[in-house]
Amino acid sequence: MKQTKSYLAKTVEDLKPSGIRKFFDLAAGMEGVISLGVGEPDFVTSWSAREAAILSLEQGYTSYTANAGLLELRNEVSSYMKKQFHVDYNPKSEIIITVGASQALDIALRAILDPGDEVIVIEPSFVSYAPLVSLAGGKPVAVQATEEYDFKIQTHQLEKAVTDRTKAIMLCSPNNPTGTMLGENELIELATFIEKHDLLVLSDEIYAELAYDEPYVSFAAIEGMRHRTILINGFSKGFAMTGWRLGFVCANEELTAAMLKIHQYAMMCAPTMAQYAALEALKGGREDVEDMKKSYRRRRNYFVQSLNDIGLSCHIPGGAFYAFPSIVSTGLSSEQFAEQLLIEEKVAVVPGNVFGISGEGHIRCSYASSMEHLQEAVKRIKRFVEK
Structure with missing residues (x-):
């Protein structure tokens, strides 16, 4: 034919x-x-986390969890984020357990973008950022961080890229591929830009546990930024759980509800046994x-x-x-x-x-x-x- x-x-x-x-x-x-x-x-992955997954299988915990994930795990994620990064999220309405941080990013973009909306992508960036913006119907706008500033983006560069169609900016710190991490003063300067232009921030914090020379500062912890931030994190890098495909996304209640609608239709829930492994990793994997x-x-x-x-x-x-x-x-x-x-x-x-x-x-x-x-x-x- x-x-x-x-x-x-x-x-x-x-x-x-x-x-x-x-x-x-x-x-x-x-x-x-x-x-x-x-x-x-x-x-x-730590033996205690692997053992928790095995035990969950032996006990027959092979059914779906709630769409947003095990409430026990969301409670633990909430405690973890508050203790480690000084950001407070309601486990019942502001946290979703996802299939890796990649899925968290996907549902975040689909929840906020209408066709033609622009998202500033700071490059060098992880290879999936711009394609996921495009797949969500948006337009990725690349802004180049340079070696001159150790690959730290400068606000005057962002000013040249923002338009009346700009809805959000993608942030990854510590960065893949450069390893660059933004300090608190640099995040505050960026927050001023975000507030000025009334933007959202998709903050990929998957490497937050791997900060070497100074304490990690979450963008959501910067004054006034919690309600503007969709915080994406997970267990792959800091807890050596790449193959488990488990992440989470935290945001205000309105944004979380929108993302949950997409998540429940596209994915139902994250794998149950992986959630039990992550629960143990948070409790005993420090x-x-x-x-x-x-x-x-x-x-x-x-x-x-x-x-x-x-x-x-x-x-x-x-x-x-x-x-x-x-x-x-x-x-x-x-x-x-x-x-x-x-x-x-x-x-x-x-x-x-x-x-x-x-x-x-x-x-x-x-x-x-x-x-x-x-x-x-x-x-x-x-x-x-x-x-």
Whole structure:
């Protein structure tokens, strides 16, 4: 039967595949590759959390939970957010347990955007932000944070991007891919801009647990910003639970009710056994989180210093587990550097241009890898650069 038209939505047709995936696929078929490309902890989920999931299965807790998630878990998330980050959310009406932070972001955008509404996306940014804005019917507007300011966005840049169609701004601190973390004074300055233009903020705080040199400040904790913030977080990074696919979103009651409507139709609820694992992680996993953070900090210090010694200029990331060194001195583009490094030295990194225009001339390296692997990767990168 002859097909006379395309049945695909134009928005989907226009989406580009993830630039990260290309290098994962290249590396997958090679032996002896050291991967610094994967954005996930190299730790396993704590045994107590895994045991809680196993116990929930043995006890037959395999039914749906409430759409918003187990109330016991929401209560624990509420306590956690208040104790760790000094933001207070009602567990019954202002918290939803989601299928990863990615789904939280998806339902947040769909809840607030009408066709043509604009969302400012600060780049370099995680690869899914702009596509999810487009899929929700909005228009992503990229604003480039630059190496000159250690990839911290400046409000004068945002002023040039805002229009009467701007509804929200995407914020990720600590940032993926740069590791940059905004301090309290920088968040206050940003809050002034937000208030001036009557905007919402989608604050991706998935790396909040991984802040190394100063206490983490949630954007929702800045005076006057709680009601303007959709706070997205989860268990993947700080609790080493990537494969469990469990996140949460916190917002005022009106925004939460809107997101819950989408969540209940699209997803029903997050996986029950994963919720029991997360409940235990919050109750008894503090020591594991702190041990993991100490290990990452040691690795960061070694790896960033090594990159600078090689001649690849790299600022010290304040959080997450990414280094974002400049490779401009090599004369190669980000794509060329990443591809040749993989082929010649079997080290997988991600070219910076996949995260936005200002990422060109950089590569993203995850130091969520063993010290042994990092040391070997440094030797190989040094050898490649010296060629």
